Amino acid sequence: MLRRVPLYDRWELLLFDGGYDSPALLHWCEQVLGVRAEIVRRSDATTFVVLPKRWIVERTFAWLGKCRRLSKDYEQLPRVSEAWVYAAMIQLMLRRLSA
Numbered sequence: 001m002l003r004r005v006p007l008y009d010r011w012e013l014l015l016f017d018g019g020y021d022s023p024a025l026l027h028w029c030e031q032v033l034g035v036r037a038e039i040v041r042r043s044d045a046t047t048f049v050v051l052p053k054r055w056i057v058e059r060t061f062a063w064l065g066k067c068r069r070l071s072k073d074y075e076q077l078p079r080v081s082e083a084w085v086y087a088a089m090i091q092l093m094l095r096r097l098s099a
Contacts, residue, residue, distance in 0.1 A: 008033070011033070011035045012035065012036065013035065013036050013037070013038060014029055014033075014035050014036070014037045014038070015037075015038055015039075015040050015053050015054070015057075016037060016038070016039050016040065017039075017040065017054075018039060018040070018041050018042060020039065021039045021041075025037065026039075040053065040054055063088075063092055064085060064088055064089075067084070067088040067091075069084050069088075070084055070085065070088055
């Protein structure tokens, strides 16, 4: 599935949540995809701390959540969901380019 992502051959680093902390996964990313993988861990602080690079992903999901069609999982086929994500991101980029 990851090989279907556009420009996957240009990836240099994959960032994973602490829940995916597995030496087998890190090894697989290096061997199969040829990409270095890194686990982003939470800090031990009890207060809110922005984790490096993670906010970029959360921000993108928030942008996609603003699209009415993507706010819930209505689609039955993953390809249709993927197409709606592309459409939402194209709309977002066009809106920014025209501003």
